[in-house]
Amino acid sequence: MNQPGNPRSIAVIGGGLSGLAAAWRLGHAGAAVTLIxxxxxxxxxVRSERHDGFLCEAGPNSMLLKSQLAEDFLDELGLTSEIVDASPVANKRFLVKNGRVLPLPMSMGGGITTPLYSPGGKLRLLAEPFIKAAPADQDQSVAGFVTRRMGRQFLDYGIAALVSGIFAGDPEKLSIRYAFPKVWNLEARYGSLIGGAIKLRKERKRSGEVAYKPRMMSFPDGIETLTRRLAATASADIRTDAQPLSLARTDAGWQVGWRDASGEHDRRFDALVVSVPAHVNPGLPWAQEIAAEMAAVPALYYPPVTTLVLGYRREQIEHPLDGFGMLIPLVEKRRVLGAIFSSTIFPGRAPDGHVALMIFIGGATMPDCATPGESGAVSLATGQLTDLLGIHGEPVFTSATHWPLAIPQYNVGHGDFLASLEGLEKRWEGLHFCANYRGGPGLSDCLDSARAIANRILQR
Ligand SMILES: Cc1cc2nc3c(=O)[nH]c(=O)nc-3n(C[C@H](O)[C@H](O)[C@H](O)COP(=O)(O)OP(=O)(O)OC[C@H]3O[C@@H](n4cnc5c(N)ncnc54)[C@H](O)[C@@H]3O)c2cc1C
Structure with a gap:
């Protein structure tokens, strides 16, 4: 039933996690939702498939729940009992330095003894609280920010690799403010990361606020369980194989034309949610005036990424694979971003007696290495990883996915892109953008952003 005051009808363009989650929330609040x-x-x-007993994640392989709201969303979807938490072993992460696979320090003691940083590098890190804060309105790169506050070693053998793990991004270009707002905020608010983290903890203790403890999880059949459940239980008319034909704002609302298997349709909606990648936005069939404004929105870079699932018999790999995975810093000059030890993190990723690795190639720092050809990607990956992990022989299973335009980069200047979208939303009543280029690219971020946008529409 439509609730009083709610928009009666909403079109959602794009059925990835963002569009599905927005459609689900709007539909369950009583709106008549059509998703194209x-x-x-x-x-x-999000795509999870099982082949020869190996669970292959083509894109996201796990979800780091970052908020209680995101966890509550899974509960509303009836997915709580299906959650599989990551093995505690996955708390351990590895980093490659000088051809050696070293554990990332997880404690103060580990930080002191780790061979990842020289004594000078460790002392430089301790100077962090005494480094002057940059002006808060300055949009700095992750590399500039980390080098200034913590020193170059911590960038090269720490943050840079983490950045490639999350964004497949280039730390010289990513914006600290937009890509890692919590870290940026520590400097902007407290003047220091170490001092800020301590003060924040004290403030929370005083106010009784309990910080949400992030939770790494998936489902027995992989992450796609989430999007399948959203689609199956959304109170929405979902049209796949559907092509938008016209998007126009009239005095009566949004006039949306599209073609699908049942023919051509032209309908009026009270609101329009656009959930396609940013590079698709300008090419949507907008009415002339909106098209001109869309064309003026700054473009975002989406680097190519190739993901590989490689299966081996357990005895083919000498490394114990006792962690989440291994990141390879750019300075190591290997042509692979890293490997996730999938079958260590979650059960059921490989048949008995076997292990599964997920390999990432390409990204913003090595776009030319990403390749659509599976055999090329497999030989590149195995060539780069054999000595690091002590691999013997060829993989017994391979599966490759090429993403020509993988993940939006929140680079320096991202604020101009966001401001342009906000301008469009203000000028064109009922228009909303809901996708992973806003509010964070992680799955948990997408759930939170979709909830926020759905609430905004419902409160209008
Ligand atoms: C290789 C890879 C690995 C990742 N790993 C992780 C991870 O481990 N953990 C994590 O949290 N996140 C990860 N992410 C990020 C996360 O998967 C994405 O940010 C998230 O799934 C994006 O959802 P979305 O709905 O915003 O966009 P998308 O998933 O891109 O969905 C957009 C939808 O729009 C549709 N569309 C496009 N054009 C049109 C059109 N003209 N008309 C109608 N529909 C259209 C598309 O077909 C698609 O269904 C990863 C991403 C990639 C690519």
């Missing part, structure tokens, strides 16, 4: 998805399936970047 170009491809034959919903889920977008």
């Amino acid at each position: 998805e170009k491809s034959a399936r919903t889920g977008g970047a």
Whole structure:
């Protein structure tokens, strides 16, 4: 039933996690939602398939729940009992330095003894609280920020690799403010990261606020369980293989035309939620005036990424694979970003007696290494990883996915992009953008952003 005051009808363009989550929330609040998805399936970047006993995640392989609201969303979807938490072993992460696979320090003691940083590098890190804060309005790169506050070693053998693990990004270009707002905020608010983290903890203790403890999880059949459940239980009319034909604002609302298997349609909606990648936005069939404004929105860079699932018999790999995975800093000059030890993190990722690795190639720092050819990607990956992990022989299973335009980069200047979108939303009543280029690219971020946008629409 439509609740009083709610928009009666809403069109959602794009059925990835963002569009599905927004459609789900709006539909369950009583709106009549029509979701128009170009491809034959919903889920977008989320795709989990089982082949020969190996669970293959083509895109996201795990979800780091970052808020109670995101966890509550899973509960509303009836997914709580299906959650599989990451093994505690996955708290350990590895980093490659000078061809050696070293554990990342997780404690003060580990930080003192780790061979990842020289004594000079460790002392430089301790000077962090005494480094002057940059002006808060300055949009700095992650590399500039980390080098200034913590020294170059901590960038090269720490943050730079983490950045490639999250954004497949280039720390020289990513914006600290937009890509890692919590870290940026520590400097902007407290003048120091170490001092800020201590003060924040004290403030929380005083106010009784309990910080949400992030939770790394998936489902027995992989992350796609989430998007499948959203699509199956959304109170929405989901049209796949559907092509938007016209998007126009009239005095009566949004006039949306599209074509799908049942023919051509032209309907009026009270609101329009656009959930396609940013590079698709300008090419949507906007009415002339909006098209001109969309064309003026700054473009975002989406680097190519190739992901590989490699399966081996357990005895083929000498490394104990006792962690989340291994990141390879750019300065090591290997042509692979890193490897996730999938079958260590979650059960059921590989048949008995076997292990599964997920390899990432390409990204903003090595776009030319990403390749659509599976055999090329497999030989590149195995060539780069054999000595690091002590691999013997060829993989017994391989599966590759090429993402020509993988993840939006929140680079320096991202604020101009966001401001342009906000301008469009203000000028064109009922228009909303809900996708991973806003509020964070992680799955948990997408759930939170979709909730926030749905609430905004419902409160209008
Ligand atoms: C390789 C890779 C690994 C990742 N790993 C992780 C991870 O481990 N953990 C994590 O939290 N996140 C990860 N992410 C990020 C996360 O998967 C994405 O940010 C998230 O799934 C994006 O959802 P979305 O709905 O915003 O966009 P998308 O998934 O891109 O969905 C957009 C949808 O719009 C549709 N569309 C496009 N054009 C049109 C059109 N003209 N008309 C109608 N529909 C259209 C597309 O078909 C698609 O379904 C990863 C991403 C990639 C690519």
